Amino acid sequence: MNEHSNIQEEKVLLVGLKTPHINEEDFLYRMEELEALTKTAGGVVVMEMTQNRQKPDSATYIGRGKVEELEAVIEEKEVELVIFNDELSPSQLRNLSNQLDIKIIDRTQLILDIFARRAQSREGKLQVELAQLNYLLPRLRGQGLALSRLGGGIGTRGPGETQLEVDQRHIRSRMADIREQLEQVVSHRERYRSRRKKNQAFQIALVGYTNAGKSTLLHKLSEAEVYMEDQLFATLDPTTKKIKLPSGMEVLLTDTVGFIQQLPTALIAAFRSTLEEVKEANLILHVVDASNPDYTNHEKTVYKLLEDLDAENIPILTVYNKRDLLTDDFFSYSTGASTLISAHDTSDLDKLKKKVESIMEENFSPYVVHIEAEEGKWLHRLQKETIQTEQQFDEENECYIVRGYATAESAIYHEMQTRENRGEVETDER
Numbered sequence: 001m002n003e004h005s006n007i008q009e010e011k012v013l014l015v016g017l018k019t020p021h022i023n024e025e026d027f028l029y030r031m032e033e034l035e036a037l038t039k040t041a042g043g044v045v046v047m048e049m050t051q052n053r054q055k056p057d058s059a060t061y062i063g064r065g066k067v068e069e070l071e072a073v074i075e076e077k078e079v080e081l082v083i084f085n086d087e088l089s090p091s092q093l094r095n096l097s098n099q100l101d102i103k104i105i106d107r108t109q110l111i112l113d114i115f116a117r118r119a120q121s122r123e124g125k126l127q128v129e130l131a132q133l134n135y136l137l138p139r140l141r142g143q144g145l146a147l148s149r150l151g152g153g154i155g156t157r158g159p160g161e162t163q164l165e166v167d168q169r170h171i172r173s174r175m176a177d178i179r180e181q182l183e184q185v186v187s188h189r190e191r192y193r194s195r196r197k198k199n200q201a202f203q204i205a206l207v208g209y210t211n212a213g214k215s216t217l218l219h220k221l222s223e224a225e226v227y228m229e230d231q232l233f234a235t236l237d238p239t240t241k242k243i244k245l246p247s248g249m250e251v252l253l254t255d256t257v258g259f260i261q262q263l264p265t266a267l268i269a270a271f272r273s274t275l276e277e278v279k280e281a282n283l284i285l286h287v288v289d290a291s292n293p294d295y296t297n298h299e300k301t302v303y304k305l306l307e308d309l310d311a312e313n314i315p316i317l318t319v320y321n322k323r324d325l326l327t328d329d330f331f332s333y334s335t336g337a338s339t340l341i342s343a344h345d346t347s348d349l350d351k352l353k354k355k356v357e358s359i360m361e362e363n364f365s366p367y368v369v370h371i372e373a374e375e376g377k378w379l380h381r382l383q384k385e386t387i388q389t390e391q392q393f394d395e396e397n398e399c400y401i402v403r404g405y406a407t408a409e410s411a412i413y414h415e416m417q418t419r420e421n422r423g424e425v426e427t428d429e430r
């Protein structure tokens with residue numbers, strides 16, 4: 001699926017405002033990120049303009065003089081779209097649009113637009129539309145941003161296309177409608193989730209900054225079809241696949257939407273529900289693009305969001321990815337378990353699976369089970385539902401002796417305990 005082929009290659013000018021409360025390094029980083037986001041949306045950045053100011057101008061965000069300078073540059077460079085590296089107030093957006101007579105969007109709208117293109121599930125689509133309408137509602141008034149201007153190109157996709165003449169009342173009723181549908185989708189997902197929980201499958205969640213390589217890893221580890229591209233936000237909806245670890249144990253691996261700094265608040269709320277999956281995980285794989293110069297910032301952003309989700313107590317393995325792109329030696333500052341891999345390297349993927357299993361083992365309890373030769377089904381289940389480390393056939397007693405590790409939370413562990421009472425199993429809490 002390629003939704004980008006039909007995007008116009010608009011010439012974009014990026015505008016950033018540097019105020020004293022943000023340091024130089026962070027500011028440059030945000031501008032770089034805005035550039036990456038713009039490319040993701042299909043735009044071509046022809047120029048960047050920045051202004052130093054005590055605080056944003058309440059009417060035009062940048063100073064009046066700068067607006068005039070902008071006007072000249074737009075003409076000279078034949079700019080088709082201006083993107084501001086911040087969220088503009090409705091009146092700032094209106095004033096700037098009137099004065100510059102060109103399409104203007106802000107960082108929030110750019111991200112919303114990318115999300116709209118990427119959303120694939122019904123829930124993802126509904127959530128993005130809700131966030132878009134929420135953004136649009138206070139910006140409808142006046143000539144500045146008539147819905148009819150949302151014709152094509154960046155910042156214009158989604159609900160605007162089909163609702164050219166909608167008024168606020170129409171939008172509000174659509175929002176109520178979406179909320180109702182979302183409730184249904186969410187309750188459906190919760191039923192599905194509780195069913196999965198009942199099955200007691202071990203769940204691993206891939207989390208990380210956008211473009212870190214989560215979907216690639218899910219794909220490579222499960223050899224299944226997942227949508228991915230070298231662009232930001234390739235995934236908006238969690239996708240779960242079953243994967244087999246070296247011991248033969250089967251676990252569920254879930255992909256999640258990539259994190260980003262300064263995610264618009266409206267979107268944090270909207271996407272929280274998809275990230276809620278992370279809370280259900282028994283293990284988190286935090287994927288980091290080790291080749292990105294800003295990877296430590298990315299790590300921090302992810303940790304902060306995990307904290308917000310109350311997920312910081314789940315065991316984490318930090319997976320430094322894209323080893324193949326590193327030119328220097330790599331040093332990680334991570335204090336917990338970590339591994340350096342390339343998702344494109346098969347032996348690295350094996351290494352990762354082993355590492356995952358070793359971390360699981362640390363949190364599991366060892367067991368020894370004696371199984372009658374005719375109990376093939378039970379044997380098979382131990383293979384798939386635990387980390388089996390040894391299997392011998394005891395000729396004398398005509399039974400199998402199986403050793404391994406199982407999590408105390410699993411159904412199979414409970415069953416073992418029942419059998420332990422009958423003298424067939426020895427489990428041993430560490």
Ligand SMILES: Nc1nc2c(ncn2[C@@H]2O[C@H](COP(=O)(O)OP(=O)(O)OP(=O)(O)O)[C@@H](O)[C@H]2O)c(=O)[nH]1
Pocket residue numbers: 208209210211212213214215216217227228229230231232233234235236256257258259321322323324325341342343344
């Ligand atoms: N060179 C190299 N590229 C990689 C590696 N892993 C992933 N990539 C590339 O990085 C890009 C982003 O990968 P994705 O798997 O889509 O990243 P993601 O973390 O799912 O991104 P979001 O869904 O936006 O959060 C793709 O072009 C991948 O081919 C790697 O180990 N080495």
Ligand SMILES: [Mg+2]
Pocket residue numbers: 214215216228233234235255256258
């Ligand atoms: Mg992805």
